[in-house]
Amino acid sequence: MESSPHILVVDDHRDIRDLLARYLAKHEFRVSTAEDAAAARRVIKDAAIDLVVLDIMMPGEDGLALCRHLRATGDLPVILLTAMGEETDRVVGLEIGADDYITKPFNPRELLARIKAVLRRAHSMPPRFEAVGEGRVRFGRWVLDLDRRELIDEDGVAIPLSTGEFRLLAIFLERPATVLSREQLLDLTRGRDAAPFDRSVDNQVSRLRRKIERDPKSPELIKTVWGAGYTFVGEVERS
Amino acid sequence: MESSPHILVVDDHRDIRDLLARYLAKHEFRVSTAEDAAAARRVIKDAAIDLVVLDIMMPGEDGLALCRHLRATGDLPVILLTAMGEETDRVVGLEIGADDYITKPFNPRELLARIKAVLRRAHSMPPRFEAVGEGRVRFGRWVLDLDRRELIDEDGVAIPLSTGEFRLLAIFLERPATVLSREQLLDLTRGRDAAPFDRSVDNQVSRLRRKIERDPKSPELIKTVWGAGYTFVGEVERS
DNA sequence: AAAAAATTGTAACAGATTGTACCAGCAAGC
DNA sequence: GCTTGCTGGTACAATCTGTTACAATTTTTT
Numbered sequence: 001m002e003s004s005p006h007i008l009v010v011d012d013h014r015d016i017r018d019l020l021a022r023y024l025a026k027h028e029f030r031v032s033t034a035e036d037a038a039a040a041r042r043v044i045k046d047a048a049i050d051l052v053v054l055d056i057m058m059p060g061e062d063g064l065a066l067c068r069h070l071r072a073t074g075d076l077p078v079i080l081l082t083a084m085g086e087e088t089d090r091v092v093g094l095e096i097g098a099d100d101y102i103t104k105p106f107n108p109r110e111l112l113a114r115i116k117a118v119l120r121r122a123h124s125m126p127p128r129f130e131a132v133g134e135g136r137v138r139f140g141r142w143v144l145d146l147d148r149r150e151l152i153d154e155d156g157v158a159i160p161l162s163t164g165e166f167r168l169l170a171i172f173l174e175r176p177a178t179v180l181s182r183e184q185l186l187d188l189t190r191g192r193d194a195a196p197f198d199r200s201v202d203n204q205v206s207r208l209r210r211k212i213e214r215d216p217k218s219p220e221l222i223k224t225v226w227g228a229g230y231t232f233v234g235e236v237e238r239s
Numbered sequence: 240m241e242s243s244p245h246i247l248v249v250d251d252h253r254d255i256r257d258l259l260a261r262y263l264a265k266h267e268f269r270v271s272t273a274e275d276a277a278a279a280r281r282v283i284k285d286a287a288i289d290l291v292v293l294d295i296m297m298p299g300e301d302g303l304a305l306c307r308h309l310r311a312t313g314d315l316p317v318i319l320l321t322a323m324g325e326e327t328d329r330v331v332g333l334e335i336g337a338d339d340y341i342t343k344p345f346n347p348r349e350l351l352a353r354i355k356a357v358l359r360r361a362h363s364m365p366p367r368f369e370a371v372g373e374g375r376v377r378f379g380r381w382v383l384d385l386d387r388r389e390l391i392d393e394d395g396v397a398i399p400l401s402t403g404e405f406r407l408l409a410i411f412l413e414r415p416a417t418v419l420s421r422e423q424l425l426d427l428t429r430g431r432d433a434a435p436f437d438r439s440v441d442n443q444v445s446r447l448r449r450k451i452e453r454d455p456k457s458p459e460l461i462k463t464v465w466g467a468g469y470t471f472v473g474e475v476e477r478s
Numbered sequence: 479a480a481a482a483a484a485t486t487g488t489a490a491c492a493g494a495t496t497g498t499a500c501c502a503g504c505a506a507g508c
Numbered sequence: 509g510c511t512t513g514c515t516g517g518t519a520c521a522a523t524c525t526g527t528t529a530c531a532a533t534t535t536t537t538t
Contacts, residue, residue: 015307100430162514177386199496200516206498207515216497218399223388224496226402226524233387401524438486439526445488446525455487463486465534 005050005119006030010040010066011081012058020053020111027112037061041069044076051119053111055081068183068193077118079111137173138237140221142212144169151211164189165208172222172232181229205230244289244358245269249279249305250320251297259292262347263354276300280308283315290358292350294320316357318350376412377476379460381451383408390451403428404447411461411471420468444469 007029009020017033024031032047034040036058043049052070056063063080070076077099099118102111136152137144143152149166151159161169167189171180182201186194189204209216223233246268248259256272263270271286273279275297282288291309295302302319309315319340339353376383382391388405390398400408406428410419421440425433428443448455462472 019307164515195517197517199498199518202496203498203516206496209497218397220387224402226495228402403525434526436528437526438488438528441486442488442526445486448487466485 004028004030006032006048007051007053007115008040008043008047008049009033009053010035010037010058010063011053011055012036013055016055016081024112024115029115037063037066040066044070049076051077051079051115053079053081053115057082068187079114079118136239138235138239139173140212140234143239144173146170159211161211162207164204165211168204168208169212172230173236176232176234176236179225179228179231185229201230243267243269245271245287246290246292246354247271247273247279247282247286247288248292249273249276249297249302250292250294251275252294255294255320259347259350263351266351268354276302276305279305283309288315290316290318290354292318292320292354296321318353318357320345375477377474378412378415378471379451379473383412385409398450400450401446403443404450407443407447408451411469412475415471415473415475418464418467418470424468440469 007024009017009024009031010033011017011020012035014035017035021031021033032043032049034043038061040052040054044052054063054067056067067078067080070078079100079102081102100114102114135146137146141154144150145152145158148158149163150161153159168185171185171188180188182198183194185201186192186198189201205222206216209219209222212221213219221232221234223231225231246263248256248263248270249272250256250259251274253274256274260270260272271282271288273282276299279291279293283291293302293306295306306317306319309317321340339357341350341353375385380393383389384391384397387397388400390400390408392398407424410424410427419427421437422433424440425431425437428440444461445455448458448461451460452458460471460473462470464470
């Protein structure tokens with residue numbers, strides 16, 4: 001690793017900020033702290049932050065909202081701190097697309113281990129391409145024509161895609177082998193937030209599967225990750 | 240475990256100290272007691288304490304202050320004892336970063352379970368599961384395709400796995416011939432902590448066995464290690 | 479050895495999550 | 509206007525997961 005990673009700790013409790021700042025500094029990290037989402041945004045703008053440790057329960061802007069924002073704008077790794085409650089932690093954390101999460105009360109040593117793991121993962125991320133260009137992308141037995149926005153099968157027959165289907169597929173192809181939550185997909189394809197019982201992503205996935213999967217009942221390309229979202233599986237090759 | 244862990248019980252009630260000392264000693268722990276924060280500090284200084292059980296309501300220096308001190312100076316695990324219905328204290332306790340808490344009146348057995356859990360967490364954290372690995376893994380008469388997230392039998396027939404089953408199996412295959420406790424498996428597969436009487440891992444193992452074992456009644460691949468957890472037995476070959 | 483306690487296997491159930499058919503609203507094109 | 513294709517909401521069935529309960533098994537105690 002080039003220089004020591006810069007961690008931003010966002011929590012409204014001074015105790016925790018101080019504790020983590022001291023502990024992480026002792027372990028060769030540079031540390032900044034912020035007591036709310038607004039301050040966090042300022043810090044992220046000014047300093048080169050490598051990873052954010054973020055409490056989801058904060059007054060003012062919610063930690064989840066901030067996490068969602070970070071996900072949407074870039075790929076700054078986030079580790080969520082959640083209170084001891086049961087379901088919300090895991091599900092919400094994963095859905096939002098945090099890289100990891102840890103429940104309070106936590107052992108600082110464990111948090112340290114996870115920070116290292118996430119950084120390791122983040123640094124060795126396979127290169128992603130921007131499908132929003134021109135050219136063609138081959139995957140499975142298909143070729144996606146990015147200019148014409150249509151699918152071409154093995155026999156060279158073109159299958160039209162709707163705007164929504166095309167966007168969704170492009171998003172998946174940009175991030176193969178990555179689990180994307182419904183929140184993320186909605187944000188990336190429509191740029192909007194989810195309504196309480198929003199199933200539009202499921203519907204769009206279902207429609208896309210009907211076009212690209214041999215058997216939509218047991219999909220081979222777009223897999224469901226229960227409780228988390230969807231993931232595109234398989235080779236993706238620019239051509 | 241190398242030698243029996245040394246627990247320090249800090250409480251101003253003699254009956255509680257004695258009860259816990261007797262109970263924990265019966266379960267292979269070494270136990271020291273202290274009746275206030277000052278005494279506790281002395282003990283911690285002199286003896287190699289592995290974990291502190293700490294009442295937050297004490298005359299003199301507050302238990303919270305001591306907890307905060309312990310957190311700041313090192314990473315000695317702490318389990319807080321709180322009186323029933325002291326919501327504020329509980330919350331603050333968690334924020335301070337105690338490893339766990341338990342409300343009085345409590346069941347000694349439950350405290351024991353939490354002590355074990357905290358110690359296990361503190362001592363050895365196995366490497367975290369990498370969500371999507373690559374390639375295929377052969378074991379027994381099966382091949383697990385890590386990219387496609389599915390199981391393939393000898394005839395090349397794919398057997399679908401649920402997300403939970405896939406994660407569990409992948410965890411086992413990454414650590415063959417290693418005994419994994421239910422705590423570890425729960426953390427590795429769902430990233431969550433165990434509830435007091437959590438049997439979800441047993442159920443998931445049972446469901447997985449039903450799919451991969453010739454005879455689930457006498458499993459050949461995933462063996463039960465009584466009183467400890469489960470272990471995957473057999474050749475695992477990356478391919 | 480018998481009894482009690484702890485641990486495990488798993489069926490059954492309930493709640494959560496997902497797949498998708500169907501429908502209505504809407505925009506674009508006629 | 510009318511038609512057509514796309515999209516999101518709704519509803520219901522299917523699937524997945526955690527909890528509970530109880531029987532079976534193993535260990536410990538009496």
